[in-house]
Amino acid sequence: MPEVYNWQLGRKMAYLYPEVRPQRQAGAVFDTNKCIACQTCTVACKTTWTSGKGQEYMFWNNVESKPWGSYPLAYDAKILEKLGAQNWDGDVYAGKTIFEAAPEGERVLGYLPNDLDYAYPNKGEDETNTTVDSEKYHLRLPHDAWFFYLPRICNHCTYPACLGACPRTAIFKRPEDGIVLTDEQRCRGYRECVRACPYKKVMYNHVTRISEKCVLCFPAVEKGFLTRCMRTCIGKIRTFGWVNPPEKADPENPLDFLVHVRKVARPLLPQMGTEPNVYYIPPIHVENQRFLRMLFGPGATESVETYRNAMEGNDPELLGVLVLNVASDRIISKFKVQGETATGWDDQGNVVATVPLKEPTMVRPQFDPSVAVYRYNIT
């Protein structure tokens, strides 16, 4: 197998094809601290792309509760178990990736889920990591008992396992934006991709009997718009745009700033080796840092500190880029924080959003004498 450089692992690794990076790579940052699992993203994708017959079970976007939730069932635990315990040596991954651990005769280490695995998309929803047996649990941060929401789409990986596993080259990565697509004309339904993707984001259509996956809403992205799941995000947890490799990081680009400059966002299960392009700001209230490092790599703890620092008001730039999330339905490729305001520009240099770092608040008296009613703080 050729050798490629995976910056998330801090080393070279074996992959099925030589290293070819797209001209630009579409990517996203999801802030898990803001996700409320309203599933608006899930429904937006569902109604747009997967409401045909044969797609009933498909959620190209799903939101699962960690630590117990998963879709398909235990996808992460299963592949981690198959891979076995592995180590990091500082920021360098000393273990094996799913490519390096592929059994003889296989291209990738993987497994094929069955239909029951997909039958519990809400498994573990809102369940805490441990039983809450005393009131102290909610009284301090980080919580002793915790859970958090993990929204997931295809990661449009730099080294996609799905693409590497397909013996027919029926999966391709677009050179212009790095979006990974299944060729619906070439696919013959072998499901090698379904087996290989560690995130289980390629799915088999029961009616067309071939594989399908998240298309990163390429028709919207081509026109400079956010994807359906991103633009409908009411928690405004999602930054969508372009992400460069670290040596080409542009500090004015929101994604590069979050991933490379502040390093507040981390890939999901980087040890798989696919170099995923969706990044996560880890939850700050989770007491179990080892769990976070398993999911988001060794830098997770540092990211938590960085985020906390910003929320305490010490990093207006970081706050600024985050308040621009979903402030426009246009892709923001450049941002700046000036004074109390964050501004975002699109590719053409148009201002598409201007947002105050702190939303103005107004305190109204509880009793409104004009209509003789008491106000309650539920709206």
Next chain:
Amino acid sequence: MTDETVGEKGTREPETGATPIVEGDGKGDGGASSGVTVKELGTEVPGHPNRRKAILGAGVGVAAVAAGAYGLSRLVNEPEATEIDAVYTGGDEVPLQDPDSNLWRDAPSARVVLGPQDVTTPKLPEAAVSAISVRALHDGGMIGFRLEWGVDEESNLTIKTDQFRDGAAVLFASEANAGLRMMGNPAQPVTIVQWKADWQRDVDKGFQDITVAFPNASTDFYPPLVKDAHDAVDVTVPDAYMQANATYRLAGYAADNFQSAIYRVSPVEKLLAQGFGTSATAPTQDASGSGIWTDRGWRVALGKNMKGSDPNEVSLEPGKTYGVAFAVWVGADDNVGARKSPSKIVLKLNVEVAQS
């Protein structure tokens, strides 16, 4: 049993072993339990005696006699065929729609040994079926093969994510060159006809919709097909989608992918290939065939026009020799794509001169 020849059961039996199968091996496929006698399974070369003589006279290696593959009558030491004779039918149509037709007996049975797919990843480290029985006929226009092999369980659905189908393929090459065994190469493209058990079921019973695999499936609605929630279960493929002009919701079908056809007329696909990973549905689909589940395995007839209709298609002429290879997929073992049991060699295909 309508015929005396059956292929061998797969990995469950040692491939090379002269090991006799112990009576009552529990598989329920032993001679006694299936009511098949040793004589029926036979060691004679069946078919027209003169025909057989003519072929042997031509010096063709037809040693592979009906491999009477089950129970006590197993002849695992039957020689491995290196050549296949496509016998001229004398003008009768090759019975591609009838694998049980007596016409097949006009052709000698050849025992083709299958092996693992250990050339390219993903591999199948051990053959799922160790040998198949092959007969070949041509009528001057069509060439056809009848393949038989044993398998415990019928796999003819590909609706669920983990359902794989049984299948078999014949690969035609311009010459019996070992290098062409795996999908040919750019200088010597190959033509493949592949029979698929799930397609056979679609042809026999109509499109196998999701309710076949999920009998209690219910959905709120399938936009834009119905507005009323309880109607969703009545939304059938293909009819409801065609009527509503909504087949764009079936992406593979909308993309004209032959795998996603919702009106299936043949269980056999014609493919063209010129190397690993290049096989593609041929522009013209004139291959045909039919498969029958025998309770102990498959009996499948499949073939194509001798004269190719696509550029790069291998054409065959009477009196000439070509290369031919075979492969079998066992769905119950998750065989799919490259995870197959191919014949160990490219056999020489002798297309008999067409004279009555």
